[in-house]
Amino acid sequence: MSTPPSADDQFYREYILDHYKNPRNYGRLDHPDISHEEDNPLCGDVVGMDFRIKDGVIDDIRFHGRGCAISQASASLLTERLKGIPLDDAKRINKDDVLGELGIEISPARIKCALLPLKVLKVGAYGLAAEDEE
Amino acid sequence: MYDVKAVRRDFPIFDNGLAYLDSANTSQRPRQVTGAMMEYFEKFNSNIHRAAYHIAEEATDRYEATREKIRAFINAASTKEIIYTRGTTEAINLVAYSWGRANVKPGDLIVLTILDHHSNIVPWQILATANGANIEYVDIDDRGELRQDQFRELLEKQPKLVSFSHVSNALGTINPVHEMVAAAKAAGATVLVDGAQGAPHQRVDVRDLGCDFYAFSGHKMLGPTGAGILYGRRELLEAMDPFLAGGDMIKTVRVEGTTYHDLPWKFEAGTQAIAEVIGLGAAVDYLDGLGMDNVLAHEREVTDYAYETLSDIEGLTLFGPPPSRRAGVISFALDGIHPHDLATIADRDQVCLRAGHHCAMPLMTRLGVPATARASFYVYTLKDEVDRLAGSIKEAQRIFK
Numbered sequence: 001m002s003t004p005p006s007a008d009d010q011f012y013r014e015y016i017l018d019h020y021k022n023p024r025n026y027g028r029l030d031h032p033d034i035s036h037e038e039d040n041p042l043c044g045d046v047v048g049m050d051f052r053i054k055d056g057v058i059d060d061i062r063f064h065g066r067g068c069a070i071s072q073a074s075a076s077l078l079t080e081r082l083k084g085i086p087l088d089d090a091k092r093i094n095k096d097d098v099l100g101e102l103g104i105e106i107s108p109a110r111i112k113c114a115l116l117p118l119k120v121l122k123v124g125a126y127g128l129a130a131e132d133e134e
Numbered sequence: 135m136y137d138v139k140a141v142r143r144d145f146p147i148f149d150n151g152l153a154y155l156d157s158a159n160t161s162q163r164p165r166q167v168t169g170a171m172m173e174y175f176e177k178f179n180s181n182i183h184r185a186a187y188h189i190a191e192e193a194t195d196r197y198e199a200t201r202e203k204i205r206a207f208i209n210a211a212s213t214k215e216i217i218y219t220r221g222t223t224e225a226i227n228l229v230a231y232s233w234g235r236a237n238v239k240p241g242d243l244i245v246l247t248i249l250d251h252h253s254n255i256v257p258w259q260i261l262a263t264a265n266g267a268n269i270e271y272v273d274i275d276d277r278g279e280l281r282q283d284q285f286r287e288l289l290e291k292q293p294k295l296v297s298f299s300h301v302s303n304a305l306g307t308i309n310p311v312h313e314m315v316a317a318a319k320a321a322g323a324t325v326l327v328d329g330a331q332g333a334p335h336q337r338v339d340v341r342d343l344g345c346d347f348y349a350f351s352g353h354k355m356l357g358p359t360g361a362g363i364l365y366g367r368r369e370l371l372e373a374m375d376p377f378l379a380g381g382d383m384i385k386t387v388r389v390e391g392t393t394y395h396d397l398p399w400k401f402e403a404g405t406q407a408i409a410e411v412i413g414l415g416a417a418v419d420y421l422d423g424l425g426m427d428n429v430l431a432h433e434r435e436v437t438d439y440a441y442e443t444l445s446d447i448e449g450l451t452l453f454g455p456p457p458s459r460r461a462g463v464i465s466f467a468l469d470g471i472h473p474h475d476l477a478t479i480a481d482r483d484q485v486c487l488r489a490g491h492h493c494a495m496p497l498m499t500r501l502g503v504p505a506t507a508r509a510s511f512y513v514y515t516l517k518d519e520v521d522r523l524a525g526s527i528k529e530a531q532r533i534f535k
Contacts, residue, residue: 011478012533021470021534043474043490044504066504068472069534110478 019073036124045071075117153519158510170416200415214397221362222330223253225349230257240266242294247272278454289321300332304492305454306463357417361410378403433462462511473507480526
């Protein structure tokens, strides 16, 4: 598909770009049990998630939004992880998990992009107060 | 002949190959500016207007010398009309507070523009809420230029205040300030011009312009952060109450009440940014040495070149007017690549590029984009830096294709 990234292309690894260009679980759910959206006013990134919950398990999930490759790929990766797992397990996902999944060095300027989807999960699905994830 | 390579040698930050294309955000500072500040710290560091020893006299002289340099730089009638602030934001807030609270009445109209920076919107929104006034915004046309027909219609409603930018920080649009100020004055309005992107880049003559207030920042014109200017017409400043109150802005303080200091010190409470003001004076000297007409011509040449270079790139959308009516700012978007991703890739090539809403969210909403990438130029910008930007753009397109 695309030219192999050069050695210094750490930030934009193939799978990050793949999740950006071909996002998994993208779109909206009809009548979701939970729906929440957050934005990052500094750069205009937006991520929203719709959840369907069955017997305490995330039965289905979709995300929507727009923004940079990091925020959108991070959202795509997170939905893959969330789909089919119990809410209690989802609750334990933290910023290290999300950053580990991205697998790249994130500069301080871009960390808010990477963690925006986690904020959607926490604030939306669990009603936790928005906390600074930095 | 303008020798940009010689200019660059005065800026140590370029010694290691940095391409800096974010001068509309903050400019770099030449040795002459940092040297003047260092001289203060090392040779006559002391507080001004107070002490009766010689280094304090030296500090006071240098601090006040900047005021005369600024007066001449914008051709104000008197140094009494030159107020030091921390920057454009504080200057506009000063007017919104000291002039606005006393003069804007319930039902009054404030006219702003959709092109404006948040610092020329939010202080007026706070004032409008506090005093019960209304705000209307002049829209832009498809080229990013203010709709003058709509501006004239709004003036017919006899606004109390009209405030707009000299040059748009986000699009680079040079507004027809002379015509707009004249029309607004004829309609009876008080007029503030946000010159944050104006004064650093072209010759400004506030008396010729005819505005009541003109605000600008030192850090966008080779000076340090923390020192900016409010120019105000003397009659208006005389009639205004102080903004911040405290030491140095008073004549006598008694428990029954206080008499304020004369202009301009009435508006300069507390210990001032002495080193920064001295640095700003050195920045003005530096710009005077280059000649503002040369500065403008150089920026125009680089901007024309950048406009042409970027226009040739497929999948790139340029925002704003043609180069002839644009200052050294180019805002653009790439198909399928978010500005932040471009900025990250450019950063790896040592190209500093701004990505975001440029503190102009109403404008971004109007343009229908969440953010843009922005390159901006100044006295030291090389065409080679523009070529390096084009290289980073092509690299981003390769990565994202």
